[in-house]
Amino acid sequence: MMFALVDCNNFFVSCERVFRPELEGRPVVVLSNNDGCVVSRSNESKALGIKMCTPFYKIRHLADSGTLTVCSSNIELYRDMSGRVMSILADAVPRIEVYSVDEAYLRLDGMNEEAVYSLCRTVLEKVRKWVGIPVSIGVAPTKTLAKVAGRFAKIHKGYGGVCMMDTEEKRLRALELTPIEDVWGIGRRLAPQMSGWGISTALDFAGRPRGWVSGKLGVHGVRTWEELHGRVCIEAEKSERRKSICTSRSFAEMIEDEGELSRRVSDFAARCARKLREEHSAACDVTVFMQTNRFRCDLAQYSPYVTVRLDVPASSSAEIVGAALSGFRMIWRPGYGYKRAGVIVGNIVASDAVQPAMFGFDAGLRDKNDRLSKVMDAVNRSCRTSGRPLLHLAAQRSVESGEIMRCDYRSRRYSTLWDEIIEVK
DNA sequence: TCTGGGGTCCTAGGACCC
């Protein structure tokens, strides 16, 4: 059995470059929401020493001097581009597993090495030619090893983007050359501990006895260890249905006003409800959280959250927003400047499996709410010209209404909005 | 002045039950 990990290089930056070819070869970064910090870097900006998650204000001087090109994130564009890449992959093999917006695993069973290699080359070239996105592909017997191979495909030009780990010698050599902190599953917290235990490479880790790994790191560590030995442990595909859906934002300015914050929370809740309906799901739990500015040690901190339980799983905006607002009222305290808030809906089930409640929420009202949500969804689907919904509940205030979000370096919505596409032409 | 957003899984400890 073989897995191929297909990974889009510097994905968000590469998406921007498709529509702005003049950025090729230049240092480019894409910023997070609110132009907060760096979330994607071109190789040239990595070479400048810019780290992932660097706050933008620390590198603003590079942008001002013209050294660095900065883009605000354009999530709709990236999602659209991701879909195009994934559909090419899905056409290439019988089974793919989309792991994230910029990564997917291909299952390559029953093929010999040459066939695998040639398939990977074809995929790489098609994605590059048809979508314009450069990818790296790592092939190995397990997903963790495919990640290792993918890293080599990315950092060593000699591979031409495809690295195959198809012999025992290559596996051992690759593990020897892979720092432990670059292994999938070894994160920020574990890496320093590893070095304390005298482990600096993946090979050092793989050389420890299984029992030792189990004692120190538990089942998670054992899985990684097994996978590095070439034995498949991480196979299960993610379930179809997400287990929780979160909508949250940091605010450009701190919010102190109760009404203002509750409108944002209502909006987050309505977005969660909409996402639920899009997936034909319903949720039993609605969690509301808010946070003060954790970087301002000089200010009082307060970061409460609460989960409101619904009697019957719901997906109508009215019910989800209602639950979120009741949670909001439980935890809101005056006198703080809130920098971030959000809503998480959890305990998600299929909406067609929902049993009507015998008591509690009135069935007639529920039905009315569901129908209202359907109508709103339909109207908003057919009237989306500005990227924001036309209809919303009175309690909401759209977080993307412009005046409250910063996005000074935003690219056009090249692939997703007709008015802007027409404008480009 | 200025620091993202959205997920998953595991585990320890408490509640509860017999």
Place this chain on the structure above:
DNA sequence: TCTGGGGTCCTAGGACCC
């Protein structure tokens, strides 16, 4: 005075991922 033990479920928090 003396106060079991084991199993299961739930939850909060931590760690990881992109």
